[in-house]
Amino acid sequence: MKNLTKLTFFLFILITPLVSINAQSTEKSVPIFENGEAQIVPAFEDSEKWIRHDLWVETEFDTDGDGKLDRMHVSVTRPYQTDSEGLKLPIVYVSSPYFAGTAPFVDGLFWDVKHELGQAAKERVHVEVVRIGERPIISDSHIKTWVPRGYIVVHSSSPGTGLSQGSPTVGGDNESLAPKAVIDWLCGRIPGYSSIDGNEKVEAFWSTGKVGMTGTSYNGTIALAAATTGVDGLEAIIPIAPNTSYYHYYRSNGLVRSPGGYLGEDIDVLYDFIHSGDESKRAYNNANVRDKEMKNGMDRITGDYNDFWAGRDYINDMKPMKAALLMSHGFNDWNVMPEHSYRIYEAAKAQGLVCQIYYHQNGHGGPPPMKLMNRWFTRYLHQVENGVENDAKAWIVRENDKRENPTAYKEYPNPAASEVTLYLNPGAPGRGNLTTKPQKDQGTEKLVDNYSFTGASLAQAEFTNHRLIYVTPTLLKDVHISGVPKVTVMLSSSKPAANLSVWLVSLPWTEGQESKITDNIITRGWADPQNHQSITKSELLAPDKFYKVSFNLMPDDQVILKGQQIGLMIFSSDKEFTLWPSPGTELTIDLDATTINLPIVGGVEAFNNAVEEN
Missing domain, CATH: 2.60.120.260 (Galactose-binding domain-like)
Known part of the structure; x- marks a missing residue:
């Protein structure tokens, strides 16, 4: 009995370290949360181990007239543990028309403003965009912020830009349906493809099906556009200085009025500015979108609100929206003016959506403090009950304060x-x-x-x-x-x-x-x-x-x-x-x-x- 006891003890001593080593080797990397915020996880920080790949997602529209549904170019950046450990994570998604470059500023690009009211200006100069980038990379924005905190970051080029097919419409329905298609793919409802015209499918097996969108200016507009489709899986958006109505951007109460800093810009100028897509499709796109739809609808003579502008006003598309909204804007933004966020915030409140608004005292752009964004995405993408929906509804940066230190208010406008x-x-x-x-x-x-x-x-x-x-x-x-x-x-x-x-x-x-x-x-x-x-x-x-x-x-x-x-x-x-x-x-x-x-x-x-x- 004594010898048997000694043998058992010896085997226990021998096996215990092996069990401990095996336990350490099988311990999986997971997101970490403190005080309701996703924390940086060391295992997710090594950018050299991040997995990056490109694909295309097929939409429900054909806007370049080739008889085939347009496909959107998408790029993914994710921690390697989504492969090695089967880890599934939520998505921070950014879409933009700017990723592949824009037209140069040349004389005559903008409309001549020196003429009598009610009269047409001379025709402006049309400029072609030369696409930037030697390989199909889209953007590195937001990656360093969100991947280490336990998110996958996805980018896509909007229709008619970069390697995405179709045509820009500057606020048309396809610019809402394009990100919707990407979200449908992230949620497993439609396939992705490994090439722009092939049939080899790509699955988002690493996605939890919880998506949040953000972005500044036009990129923030696309986040709102996607939300107005009511697509399942888009849980939260953080638009930053978004253009929520192209009429309000280029007109004001019936008046032809330029955005600050871009005198003479109009919607057709922006179309030319972003049209970086397939050169072989540009003639068709220009003829049907810019020279037909826009020319007939934009009306620089009277400046009146019409069906063309109504179709590019997201307040008219709000009914299906269900994503939680954290809006951000500057009170001294004279490019995309502060009314753009306010009008959508008010409409979201009227619909009973969960929403907050952050305003600072500076100009165009400026995201909410990281703490606010982190809490928002943690709550709605990781589904951590941090009570963010019960926080102050309005965050205003006071005149002498830093943007990272807003003052909380019960509501905006101030109820008092x-x-x-x-x-x-x-x-x-x-x-x-x-x-x-x-x-x-x-x-x-x-x-x-x-x-x-x-x-x-x-x-x-x-x-x-x-x-x-x-x-x-x-x-x-x-x-x-x-x-x-x-x-x-x-x-x-x-x-x-x-x-x-x-x-x-x-x-x-x-x-x-x-x-x-x-x-x-x-x-x-x-x-x-x-x-x-x-x-x-x-x-x-x-x-x-x-x-x-x-x-x-x-x-x-x-x-x-x-x-x-x-x-x-x-x-x-x-x-x-x-x-x-x-x-x-x-x-x-x-x-x-x-x-x-x-x-x-x-x-x-x-x-x-x-x-x-x-």
Whole structure:
């Protein structure tokens, strides 16, 4: 018995290390979560071991006229453990028209803006895109962020760009159905193919079927476009500064208006800019999409909203959407303006979708802090119950804070904000006053259009007949604006057509100096007086007849500091955004009937306390 006991003990000592070694060798790598966030996993960090491959996914449309369904080019980057250990992971998916390069900026690429309103401009120059990239790689974006945290990153080129077949439509249905097809493949509902025209199938065996999309600008637009299809498996999206309506991007309340920084750009320009696909298909695409559909629908003459624009407005496609939405935008984005995110956020709330919004004080682009994005994808892609849906609905970066440190609010606009109506007192060609007390029988004041002066120079001018400006008393306390200002201008025009531009500014002008505010432009807006009744129908303005033009300025959330004045500036042509008709059009403003409604935290009482207007 003693000898048998010794033998058993000896065997136990011998076998135990082998069992331990075997246990270590079979331990699998899995995502790790702390405080509701996916953590970097060392086993997923070695980029040299990542598996990268390309494939094509067949869609349900043919937009290049070859009689075959278009296939989208897709690339995948995933941890090697998805092969060696059978690990399945969720997907972070980004799609774009930009991955294969864009057209060069050449003279004549944009439309000439120097012409009379209601007249056609001379034809612009069409430029061909030369595709970049010597092998079928699509993009490395987001890979280093998400793969180490336990995600697979997928990229695709949108229709008619890169190695994806089809034609760009700049907001057409195919740009929604293309990412839908990729998601259907990721969820195992349709096959992928190893080549652009072959039949060898590729399966996404490593996918959990949980997909999230993100991207900035056009890439963020595609995330929203995919979500509006209601495709199963798209659990969450984080669009960053997305263009949610091409009408709102290239028009404003009936007015032909360029996006900031791209004077003269229109939807056909963007089409040429991104069309990097198969050169043999470009002639067909150009003839049918650019030169037929776009030319007939975009209407640079009236600027009216029509079926062409309605088909490129994602708010009209929201009903099927079910993905959780974290929206991101900058309040000083004058390219894709902040209304783009706000309008979709409001529609998503109305549908009862889980949604949050993040706004910063800078310009175009700018994702939410990593913590917010991580919590969002962790909750909806890894299905970790971290309570993100119960977090604050609005995250606003205050004026002096870093973008990584937003302030949480119950909602946007701030629930404590209410409208304060401000009325005009005369002062042209100098500065009039803004007051909460309406006046009667003040008459009219005039301005003379002249596009050669920038809005900034007009706002700073002490005296000029090219704008009208009305200012509050100097603030003795900070004033917090949160929401969408609304302006009503009662005007007449000396010509049948005129531009109307409105800026809300803070004075004195401090551009280029140390200041706690981002800049002196609080918000702004544009409108066509010919569309005073409807953005779908213009009517020529009768000389000396007054028309009431009411419209929203861009949403904002900004604290105007004590020592400043809030100014309402009304002018005609905006040098950086509108067409440039010959100077000389006179706009006459009825002071009694012109107002601005400002959403102010604390309402009338807070405003009156700030200006001692009791």
